[in-house]
Amino acid sequence: MPSVPRHLELHPPLVNGSGLLCFLEVFQHLDRQRAALGGYVTKSIGPEGRPGNVAPVVYDTGHVMLNSLALPTQPIESWIEDFRSLPVQKPVIGSVYGNRVEEWPEVISRVEAYVAGIELNLGCPNYVPGETSLMTVVGDSPAMMREVVGLARAATAKPLIAKLSPNTDYLAAARIALDAGADYLGCGNTAGPGLAIDIEAARPVLSGISGGLSGDAMRPVNVKMVYDIYREFRAPILAYGGVSTWRDAVEYLMAGACIVGLGTCFAYRSTRQMARLTRQIWEGMQRFAGSRDVTHLVGAAHV
Ligand SMILES: Cc1cc2nc3c(=O)[nH]c(=O)nc-3n(C[C@H](O)[C@H](O)[C@H](O)COP(=O)(O)O)c2cc1C
Numbered sequence: 001m002p003s004v005p006r007h008l009e010l011h012p013p014l015v016n017g018s019g020l021l022c023f024l025e026v027f028q029h030l031d032r033q034r035a036a037l038g039g040y041v042t043k044s045i046g047p048e049g050r051p052g053n054v055a056p057v058v059y060d061t062g063h064v065m066l067n068s069l070a071l072p073t074q075p076i077e078s079w080i081e082d083f084r085s086l087p088v089q090k091p092v093i094g095s096v097y098g099n100r101v102e103e104w105p106e107v108i109s110r111v112e113a114y115v116a117g118i119e120l121n122l123g124c125p126n127y128v129p130g131e132t133s134l135m136t137v138v139g140d141s142p143a144m145m146r147e148v149v150g151l152a153r154a155a156t157a158k159p160l161i162a163k164l165s166p167n168t169d170y171l172a173a174a175r176i177a178l179d180a181g182a183d184y185l186g187c188g189n190t191a192g193p194g195l196a197i198d199i200e201a202a203r204p205v206l207s208g209i210s211g212g213l214s215g216d217a218m219r220p221v222n223v224k225m226v227y228d229i230y231r232e233f234r235a236p237i238l239a240y241g242g243v244s245t246w247r248d249a250v251e252y253l254m255a256g257a258c259i260v261g262l263g264t265c266f267a268y269r270s271t272r273q274m275a276r277l278t279r280q281i282w283e284g285m286q287r288f289a290g291s292r293d294v295t296h297l298v299g300a301a302h303v
Pocket residue numbers: 017018019020043044065067069071095121163188189190213214215216218240241242243261262263264265
């Protein structure tokens with residue numbers, strides 16, 4: 001039986017993207033600084049703690065960032081301790097991943113009592129060299145995608161976001177994710193991966209060799225992803241990728257997103273500056289929408 005879509009109540013329809021400054025302590029600061037975010041997304045939580053790659057893990061030109069963090073995260077017990085002891089005012093979305101198919105529902109069942117929704121990280125393009133990561137292949141494997149989303153659906157009755165990779169056949173992946181019970185599609189994770197070379201040292205800059213692309217330069221890639229997926233499915237979309245102004249956020253709404261996430265633009269900012277930026281973005285979105293609600297902009301670019 002197809003599942004009934006579940007909704008996230010996020011006012012305003014803005015969140016942070018998983019990965020950058022996304023711990024409970026930071027969310028508490030953002031609450032206090034009156035950030036115009038309707039909810040918060042955690043760093044991706046896995047079955048166990050892991051260090052990821054050693055530095056350097058970030059290469060940043062100001063227009064584009066490459067990261068090869070490879071999902072460093074604190075142990076799940078420590079996440080649960082934080083959920084219990086560090087309350088926040090906005091709904092928290094738990095981003096989760098597994099190294100093996102069966103680990104996804106295991107992680108979900110441990111965190112789902114503490115969150116308003118679950119975001120499945122189904123497409124991280126960076127990994128520790130030599131490691132075989134499920135994350136890099138799940139998006140290209142219809143069978144695995146169906147199994148992971150189906151198991152996740154069975155593990156939670158809360159809103160489920162399938163965050164896809166722009167680097168795969170995302171229309172096929174979106175169809176499977178929706179059929180398997182996802183309520184939202186996350187569009188999307190980092191692009192590429194790309195590679196930067198330190199020409200003086202004559203070697204790759206990143207210790208992980210290549211890294212996922214984020215920031216301003218990748219926005220058109222994910223705007224197209226949102227546009228294509230909305231045109232095909234008219235499904236609720238949570239968009240990520242290179243948003244740093246209200247114009248960028250409106251662009252994603254018009255492409256078909258109903259929620260917009262902010263990631264790389266938060267790098268190098270204090271929580272006070274992050275909060276100010278979110279207010280500027282939200283004020284600009286509302287000003288642009290005029291007398292109408294911003295939801296009227298969703299899908300407006302589709303003729
Ligand atoms: C340093 C860094 C770490 C990230 N870690 C995660 C992660 O743990 N889980 C995830 O789903 N996405 C992760 N992402 C992807 C972002 O959530 C987002 O999808 C992507 O960066 C595009 O948005 P942006 O250009 O606004 O950053 C990470 C991105 C960056 C730059």
